[in-house]
Amino acid sequence: MFRNIVRTTLVTGALGFGFLASAPALALDSIKILVPANPGGGWDQTGRALQAAMNAEGIVKKVTVDNKGGAGGTIGLAQFVNGAKGDGSATMVGGMVMVGAIATNKSPVNLTQVTPLARLTGESLVVVVPASSKVQTLKELLDQFKANPGSVSWGGGSAGGSDHILAGMIAQAVGVDPSKVNYIAYAGGGEAQAAIMGGHVAAGISGFGEFQSQIKSGKLRALAVSGTERIPGETVPTLKEQGVNVELVNWRAIFAAPGISDAQHKELVAALDKAVASASWKETLKRNDWTDMYLSGPEFKKFLDADIERLTKLVNDLGMAKK
Structure with a gap:
């Protein structure tokens, strides 16, 4: 009987190991980067610099960039929120400009409806x-x-x-x-x-x-x-x-679609970790005089929440919000 138990355990273990070994590892075949602005601006430069870095390092097999401009990024944001839910390959560039535009225009869509990935740069x-x-x-x-x-x-x-x-x-x-x-x-x-x-x-x-x-x-x-x-x-x-007592640094970031899994989130952050460590990305920072402000995970979420509060108050204090 003891031999039968051992034999059964070994067979079961081998089958279990075989299942684990044959299970497909999470791997990003493609990433889609939505730039919610027209070509030529900072968000567009950021999205295409990420594309170049990921291509140069072979981090992802295929990276595409699409532009959807207007209303401080909120037109693209609405498209992203409504069309990309649960898509682990979908990302969107954004940042301080979008936070201000949401507060100014009292937009029905906002950044609480997407998944924060990382702050990238400051300028x-x-x-x-x-x-x-x-x-x-x-x-x-x-x-x-x-x-x-x-x-x-x-x-x-x-x-x-x-x-x-x-x-x-x-x-x-x-x-x-x-x-x-x-x-x-x-x-x-x-x-x-x-x-x-x-x-x-x-x-x-x-x-x-x-x-x-x-x-x-x-x-x-x-x-x-x-x-x-x-x-x-x-x-x-x-x-x-x-003599003008004003300081302001514009930050840019990247977000994932709403409703993605923890595994998909980790996968995207891992790809970003590799991209921002690449020679291609570092050369872009130098060429554009961008400051490296990379911050991912819960720390970025904490920063984002605080800056949304700060910028919303600033927009209201300056009388910029729509009545």
Whole structure:
């Protein structure tokens, strides 16, 4: 009898081991990255940089990027929430701009409806004027702004995004009612850039990396950056250096679809861990002057919840939220 028990146990164990060994390991064959903005802006650059890093390292067999712009990313967010539920291969780029747009527009969809994966980067914003502008310094721009707020049109990304928030913060800091800011919103960085260089607005705000090549070529004149310090290797002074008590760093992140499993979540984070450690990704950070702010898992969720609360209060305090 003892021999029969041993034989049965060994057979059962072998069958169990065989089942485990033959079970397919969780592996990502593909990742879809939704960029909820038009081509040419920071989210688009982020999505395509992730695609390049994953392709270069062979982390995922196939990575696709699709753009769906409008309303500070909330049109793409709605599509993602409604169409990607439970899809472990679906991801979406987003960040501070989307948080502000949700608060400003009182959007019926928000970031509590998706699955946070990781914060990726941080970037200082830059205030620019076209090369043809008579304005040479930040002081000249702000003197005109204080004298006649409506005469200074500010071009940037979607209403309620980081560009818009920075314009409101600058107004507040120099004693102008933020509701008087003449802000012209564009659906993507490429559109905003064309409008600013074409002189359709008096000044522009965007991430430094989006305007970097135009600044270097002399097509745009940089007046100030919004970070706590100057961008390494650049000479553009901060707002604070010039007497404007404002600091703002725009962060970007990536999210997964609602309703995915813990296993799918871990799989996506593992792929991101590899991507942000790659030479391709590090080169992108350097080239675009992006700060590495990688934060994943519960820590990112904690950060996200706190920043949603902070930015929602800021949007309301600045009088930017729709009535």
